[in-house]
Amino acid sequence: MSKFKKGKQGDLPAISTASLPDIVFMLLFFFMVATVMRDSSLMIKNSLPSADQVEKLKKDRTAFIYAGEPSEQFKQLGTEPVIQFNDKIIKVEEVQASVRAAQDELVEELKPKFVVGLKVDKNTHAGLVSDIKQELRQANTLKVMYIANAKAE
Template sequence: MSKFKKKKSGEIPAVNTASLPDIVFMLLFFFMVVTVLRDSQLLVQQKLPKGDQVEKLKKDRSVFIYAGKPGAGYEKFGKEAKIQIGDKFTDVSNIKFALEELRRKLRPELQDKVMVALKVDEETNTGLVTDIKQELRDLNLLKLIYITTPGNQLDN
């Protein structure tokens, strides 16, 4: 009878890399799903006033209007306060068209329940805010929210 001999080599076996592409693609899909992309770039300066009664805003039915002086890199648009809706500067007379476009982008069941969020720099003139509010009244968008930072304005 013959004896069977085992090979006794001291080499470490190679690592199996067959499942490596699967792991890489799973990680890729995971990060694609959980990453939140910014929907608009801020073109105006935003030093928000402080408020002591602050609530969390549901963003699913909100339309944001930003107002303030043009930010860094956008000084070519002047030093006066500007209105930003989405990624564009707009004039008071064009607010109606911009808001109608943003309203159409919302889900159909939320289009009648739109809340307009004003994010206004604390150095912006009240006249501009009044003009924006008048345009919102003309559009029958009466649910208005002012975005502030937590804190008390009197504490300095």
């Protein structure tokens, strides 16, 4: 007779979950840092012209208007150049209301510094750009910038 009882052979100890919250938070922080938030999906072809002098502006007070021929996914819109504001194709007449709505969403101190950026495809005719500028004038949005790629030297 022995004094010691033999334990059951082959039993696995329970898995420790003490480090599980650390791993979860590490993954959470990694994805928060590594993820890029996109502004809008382009529905048009947009190859920007080149420029000699390019300046970078803050995006917190800027709204972008895209103009160009619809991309391959949106060929049902035709082949004529269209205007895109955020994730929506708009008509020239809707530019004024869309810009005012974007300006109203800004914080009060950024409203006087509001700028509209025109990202116009280099093959788009100037008449559409002129129509957009007229609508911006009527909306009293006079700070307009043209977006271009830096010229490679």
